[in-house]
Amino acid sequence: DAGVTQSPTHLIKTRGQHVTLRCSPISGHKSVSWYQQVLGQGPQFIFQYYEKEERGRGNFPDRFSARQFPNYSSELNVNALLLGDSALYLCASSRMTGSYEQYFGPGTRLTVT
Amino acid sequence: QQPVQSPQAVILREGEDAVINCSSSKALYSVHWYRQKHGEAPVFLMILLKGGEQKGHDKISASFNEKKQQSSLYLTASQLSYSGTYFCGTEIGAGGGGADGLTFGKGTHLIIQP
Numbered sequence: 060d061a062g063v064t065q066s067p068t069h070l071i072k073t074r075g076q077h078v079t080l081r082c083s084p085i086s087g088h089k090s091v092s093w094y095q096q097v098l099g100q101g102p103q104f105i106f107q108y109y110e111k112e113e114r115g116r117g118n119f120p121d122r123f124s125a126r127q128f129p130n131y132s133s134e135l136n137v138n139a140l141l142l143g144d145s146a147l148y149l150c151a152s153s154r155m156t157g158s159y160e161q162y163f164g165p166g167t168r169l170t171v172t
Numbered sequence: 173q174q175p176v177q178s179p180q181a182v183i184l185r186e187g188e189d190a191v192i193n194c195s196s197s198k199a200l201y202s203v204h205w206y207r208q209k210h211g212e213a214p215v216f217l218m219i220l221l222k223g224g225e226q227k228g229h230d231k232i233s234a235s236f237n238e239k240k241q242q243s244s245l246y247l248t249a250s251q252l253s254y255s256g257t258y259f260c261g262t263e264i265g266a267g268g269g270g271a272d273g274l275t276f277g278k279g280t281h282l283i284i285q286p
Protein backbone atom coordinates (compact mmCIF):
# COMPACT_ATOMS: atom_id res chain seq x y z
CA ASP A 60 0.00 0.00 0.00
CA ALA A 61 1.17 3.52 -0.77
CA GLY A 62 2.09 5.65 2.19
CA VAL A 63 1.27 9.27 2.84
CA THR A 64 2.24 11.49 -0.08
CA GLN A 65 2.93 15.20 0.00
CA SER A 66 3.63 17.79 -2.65
CA PRO A 67 5.67 19.67 -3.44
CA THR A 68 8.85 18.28 -1.88
CA HIS A 69 10.58 21.63 -1.67
CA LEU A 70 9.36 25.18 -2.07
CA ILE A 71 11.01 28.58 -1.99
CA LYS A 72 8.80 31.61 -1.44
CA THR A 73 9.26 35.29 -0.73
CA ARG A 74 7.98 37.10 2.35
CA GLY A 75 4.37 38.16 1.94
CA GLN A 76 3.47 35.47 -0.57
CA HIS A 77 1.07 32.63 0.07
CA VAL A 78 1.62 28.91 -0.29
CA THR A 79 -0.52 25.78 -0.67
CA LEU A 80 0.76 22.41 0.45
CA ARG A 81 -0.96 19.16 -0.43
CA CYS A 82 -1.32 15.79 1.27
CA SER A 83 -2.85 12.45 0.32
CA PRO A 84 -3.43 10.05 3.23
CA ILE A 85 -3.00 6.31 3.29
CA SER A 86 -5.88 4.54 1.57
CA GLY A 87 -8.65 3.93 4.10
CA HIS A 88 -7.46 6.64 6.47
CA LYS A 89 -10.00 9.37 7.10
CA SER A 90 -8.06 11.74 9.34
CA VAL A 91 -5.27 14.10 8.37
CA SER A 92 -3.19 16.21 10.72
CA TRP A 93 -0.68 18.91 9.84
CA TYR A 94 2.49 19.63 11.79
CA GLN A 95 5.29 22.18 11.48
CA GLN A 96 8.82 21.10 12.33
CA VAL A 97 11.59 23.65 12.62
CA LEU A 98 15.20 22.52 12.69
CA GLY A 99 16.21 20.88 15.93
CA GLN A 100 12.67 20.65 17.33
CA GLY A 101 9.89 18.13 17.43
CA PRO A 102 6.84 18.55 15.19
CA GLN A 103 4.29 21.11 16.35
CA PHE A 104 0.57 20.49 15.80
CA ILE A 105 -1.25 22.86 13.43
CA PHE A 106 -4.58 21.23 12.43
CA GLN A 107 -6.50 17.99 12.49
CA TYR A 108 -9.23 17.17 10.00
CA TYR A 109 -11.63 14.25 10.01
CA GLU A 110 -14.43 13.63 7.56
CA LYS A 111 -13.81 17.07 6.01
CA GLU A 112 -14.31 18.89 9.30
CA GLU A 113 -11.73 20.65 11.43
CA ARG A 114 -11.45 18.70 14.68
CA GLY A 115 -8.53 20.45 16.27
CA ARG A 116 -6.31 23.49 15.91
CA GLY A 117 -2.93 24.24 17.44
CA ASN A 118 -1.51 27.57 18.50
CA PHE A 119 -0.93 29.06 15.06
CA PRO A 120 -2.09 32.43 13.66
CA ASP A 121 -5.07 32.81 11.34
CA ARG A 122 -2.66 33.06 8.41
CA PHE A 123 -2.70 29.27 8.55
CA SER A 124 -5.76 27.49 7.18
CA ALA A 125 -6.55 24.05 5.87
CA ARG A 126 -9.27 21.97 4.38
CA GLN A 127 -10.03 18.32 3.65
CA PHE A 128 -11.67 17.08 0.49
CA PRO A 129 -14.24 14.27 -0.04
CA ASN A 130 -11.41 11.89 -1.04
CA TYR A 131 -9.76 12.70 2.35
CA SER A 132 -6.81 14.52 0.81
CA SER A 133 -5.96 17.83 2.39
CA GLU A 134 -4.45 21.23 1.71
CA LEU A 135 -2.61 23.54 4.08
CA ASN A 136 -2.59 27.21 3.15
CA VAL A 137 -0.34 29.85 4.62
CA ASN A 138 -0.85 33.51 3.77
CA ALA A 139 1.44 36.50 4.18
CA LEU A 140 4.52 34.33 4.64
CA LEU A 141 7.09 35.32 7.24
CA LEU A 142 10.73 34.26 7.47
CA GLY A 143 9.77 32.31 10.59
CA ASP A 144 7.43 30.11 8.56
CA SER A 145 10.46 28.38 7.05
CA ALA A 146 10.17 24.79 8.22
CA LEU A 147 9.37 21.22 7.28
CA TYR A 148 5.60 20.79 7.02
CA LEU A 149 4.47 17.29 7.79
CA CYS A 150 1.16 15.65 7.09
CA ALA A 151 0.11 12.71 9.25
CA SER A 152 -2.55 10.20 8.31
CA SER A 153 -4.61 8.08 10.71
CA ARG A 154 -7.62 5.83 10.38
CA MET A 155 -9.81 7.96 12.58
CA THR A 156 -9.54 10.81 14.99
CA GLY A 157 -8.54 9.75 18.47
CA SER A 158 -5.72 7.67 19.84
CA TYR A 159 -4.72 5.93 16.65
CA GLU A 160 -1.35 5.55 15.02
CA GLN A 161 -0.36 8.57 12.95
CA TYR A 162 1.85 7.95 9.94
CA PHE A 163 3.84 10.85 8.56
CA GLY A 164 4.44 11.74 4.95
CA PRO A 165 7.86 12.81 3.66
CA GLY A 166 7.06 16.48 4.27
CA THR A 167 7.36 19.70 2.32
CA ARG A 168 10.44 21.80 2.99
CA LEU A 169 9.37 25.45 2.83
CA THR A 170 11.99 28.18 2.65
CA VAL A 171 10.87 31.80 2.95
CA THR A 172 13.36 34.42 1.77
CA GLN B 173 2.77 21.36 27.88
CA GLN B 174 5.73 19.92 26.01
CA PRO B 175 6.94 16.57 27.40
CA VAL B 176 10.53 16.41 28.61
CA GLN B 177 12.78 13.81 27.04
CA SER B 178 15.99 12.49 28.54
CA PRO B 179 18.77 12.09 27.79
CA GLN B 180 19.19 14.77 25.12
CA ALA B 181 21.80 12.66 23.36
CA VAL B 182 23.48 9.30 23.76
CA ILE B 183 26.31 7.56 21.95
CA LEU B 184 26.47 3.78 22.04
CA ARG B 185 28.48 0.96 20.58
CA GLU B 186 26.64 -1.51 18.40
CA GLY B 187 25.08 -4.18 20.61
CA GLU B 188 24.64 -1.96 23.68
CA ASP B 189 21.27 -1.11 25.22
CA ALA B 190 19.60 2.28 25.56
CA VAL B 191 16.69 3.75 27.47
CA ILE B 192 14.96 6.98 26.46
CA ASN B 193 12.52 8.63 28.84
CA CYS B 194 9.56 10.92 28.23
CA SER B 195 7.88 12.76 31.12
CA SER B 196 4.86 15.01 31.26
CA SER B 197 3.50 17.36 33.91
CA LYS B 198 -0.02 16.68 32.60
CA ALA B 199 -2.12 13.53 32.77
CA LEU B 200 -1.46 11.53 29.63
CA TYR B 201 -3.91 9.51 27.61
CA SER B 202 -1.45 8.07 25.14
CA VAL B 203 2.21 8.20 24.19
CA HIS B 204 3.46 7.78 20.63
CA TRP B 205 7.10 7.02 19.79
CA TYR B 206 8.82 7.96 16.53
CA ARG B 207 12.32 7.74 15.07
CA GLN B 208 13.50 10.37 12.61
CA LYS B 209 16.65 10.18 10.53
CA HIS B 210 18.27 13.33 9.18
CA GLY B 211 16.31 14.80 6.27
CA GLU B 212 13.51 12.25 6.56
CA ALA B 213 10.03 12.15 8.07
CA PRO B 214 9.39 10.65 11.51
CA VAL B 215 8.70 6.91 11.38
CA PHE B 216 6.06 5.48 13.71
CA LEU B 217 7.41 2.95 16.23
CA MET B 218 4.58 2.30 18.67
CA ILE B 219 1.67 3.76 20.61
CA LEU B 220 0.93 3.16 24.29
CA LEU B 221 -2.48 3.90 25.69
CA LYS B 222 -3.44 4.83 29.22
CA GLY B 223 -3.40 1.67 31.25
CA GLY B 224 0.28 1.06 31.80
CA GLU B 225 0.75 -1.61 29.16
CA GLN B 226 4.09 -2.45 27.71
CA LYS B 227 4.60 -3.04 24.02
CA GLY B 228 7.42 -4.20 21.88
CA HIS B 229 8.50 -5.68 18.64
CA ASP B 230 11.87 -7.07 17.71
CA LYS B 231 14.37 -5.42 20.06
CA ILE B 232 12.45 -2.21 20.70
CA SER B 233 9.89 -2.00 23.48
CA ALA B 234 8.22 0.69 25.56
CA SER B 235 6.34 1.13 28.79
CA PHE B 236 3.87 3.68 30.10
CA ASN B 237 3.72 4.49 33.80
CA GLU B 238 0.38 6.19 34.32
CA LYS B 239 1.10 7.17 37.92
CA LYS B 240 4.31 8.96 36.99
CA GLN B 241 3.02 10.24 33.62
CA GLN B 242 6.15 8.82 32.09
CA SER B 243 7.00 6.55 29.21
CA SER B 244 10.27 4.82 28.48
CA LEU B 245 11.57 3.42 25.20
CA TYR B 246 13.97 0.48 25.44
CA LEU B 247 16.40 -0.36 22.65
CA THR B 248 18.06 -3.73 23.15
CA ALA B 249 21.25 -4.86 21.42
CA SER B 250 21.27 -1.70 19.32
CA GLN B 251 22.00 -1.86 15.62
CA LEU B 252 23.54 0.78 13.37
CA SER B 253 20.10 1.33 11.83
CA TYR B 254 18.78 2.51 15.21
CA SER B 255 20.69 5.80 14.87
CA GLY B 256 18.49 8.85 14.63
CA THR B 257 16.42 11.22 16.73
CA TYR B 258 13.70 9.69 18.85
CA PHE B 259 10.59 11.71 19.65
CA CYS B 260 7.76 11.02 22.01
CA GLY B 261 4.41 12.53 21.16
CA THR B 262 1.88 12.83 23.95
CA GLU B 263 -1.87 13.08 23.97
CA ILE B 264 -3.31 14.82 26.99
CA GLY B 265 -6.74 14.31 28.45
CA ALA B 266 -8.82 11.66 30.07
CA GLY B 267 -11.04 11.13 27.08
CA GLY B 268 -8.48 10.97 24.32
CA GLY B 269 -10.14 12.08 21.15
CA GLY B 270 -6.99 13.31 19.52
CA ALA B 271 -8.41 16.70 18.61
CA ASP B 272 -5.47 18.50 20.19
CA GLY B 273 -3.00 16.54 18.12
CA LEU B 274 0.21 15.22 19.56
CA THR B 275 2.61 17.35 21.59
CA PHE B 276 6.17 16.32 20.89
CA GLY B 277 9.28 16.53 23.03
CA LYS B 278 12.53 18.02 21.76
CA GLY B 279 13.91 14.63 20.88
CA THR B 280 16.77 12.36 21.92
CA HIS B 281 19.70 12.02 19.53
CA LEU B 282 20.97 8.44 19.39
CA ILE B 283 24.26 7.63 17.69
CA ILE B 284 25.26 4.00 17.27
CA GLN B 285 28.92 3.40 16.49
CA PRO B 286 30.33 0.17 15.00
